[in-house]
Amino acid sequence: MDIIKKLWLKKDGTVLVIVDVQERLVPAMEEHIRQQVINNIRTLAEAARIIDLPVLATEQYPKGLGATVSELASYAETPIIEKSSFSCCGEENFLNALERKKARQILLVGMEAHVCVFQTLLDLQGRGYQVHLVRDAICSRHKTDFLTALESARLAGSTVTTTEMALFQLLLKAGTAEFKAVSALIKNR
Numbered sequence: 601m602d603i604i605k606k607l608w609l610k611k612d613g614t615v616l617v618i619v620d621v622q623e624r625l626v627p628a629m630e631e632h633i634r635q636q637v638i639n640n641i642r643t644l645a646e647a648a649r650i651i652d653l654p655v656l657a658t659e660q661y662p663k664g665l666g667a668t669v670s671e672l673a674s675y676a677e678t679p680i681i682e683k684s685s686f687s688c689c690g691e692e693n694f695l696n697a698l699e700r701k702k703a704r705q706i707l708l709v710g711m712e713a714h715v716c717v718f719q720t721l722l723d724l725q726g727r728g729y730q731v732h733l734v735r736d737a738i739c740s741r742h743k744t745d746f747l748t749a750l751e752s753a754r755l756a757g758s759t760v761t762t763t764e765m766a767l768f769q770l771l772l773k774a775g776t777a778e779f780k781a782v783s784a785l786i787k788n789r
Contacts (some may be wrong), residue, residue: 607759609732609769615703616648618657618676619688619710619717623666629711633739638671640737640763641709643789645675647767647782654701656681658688660716686716689723698729705730707766708758709737714745721758731758734766763789 618641626634648655657668657676661684667673668680683691698706706729710717717738721731733753740746750760761769764786771779 606730606757609705609707609759609761609766611651611653611770611772613702613704614653614707614732614770615698615701615705616644616653616655616707617688617709617720618645618655618668618672619708619720620658620660620665621669621672621711622659622662623669625660625665625711626669628741629739630741637709637711637737637739638669639789640734642671642675643763643785644707644709644734644737644766645672646785647770648675650781650785651770651778653707653770654703656694656697656701658683658691658694658710658716660684660686687719687723688716689720689727703729705732707732707734709734711739712745713738713740713749715740718749718752721753722756725756725758732761732766733758734763735760736762 645655655675655677658681659668662682678697681691681694688694706724708721708731724731735750754760767782771782
């Protein structure tokens with residue numbers, strides 16, 4: 601794939617996927633990092649509403665890890681997809697939802713970077729999706745695991761991006777109503 605095409609994130613055919621940001625998992629993350637990650641995911645999800653980008657969310661074994669945190673639960677446009685496999689692609693409902701959205705690119709965020717997020721990334725790449733991993737909207741309990749997930753994501757052929765970088769790629773230009781609304785979100789994060 602041409603590297604420039606791979607790096608461009610296009611609104612048409614992109615889905616924001618929020619992986620396992622759950623009540624009992626979040627407290628295991630460092631406090632200042634988890635709040636930054638949740639704020640960035642919320643910014644992406646609010647922007648997704650503004651620019652009409654589909655949002656899917658998953659929960660890993662919610663009986664044990666609880667529901668998606670309240671700050672993010674309302675952003676998924678379909679019911680939150682429960683899973684027991686670490687990779688979201690191990691759940692048929694997730695794959696069907698992506699197919700219904702006609703997804704080609706995935707904007708991937710969530711917890712933990714080196715487990716569910718990374719295994720999802722590998723499976724999505726293997727299925728032909730172009731994954732944009734948002735480095736400031738993922739985390740792990742340990743910094744080494746987080747950094748290893750980033751390095752491995754690049755090796756797997758994914759694009760590593762940031763919240764702001766992704767949003768401005770999706771917007772493409774200034775001066776629109778969408779730009780003004782999303783710019784306000786970015787300024788207030």
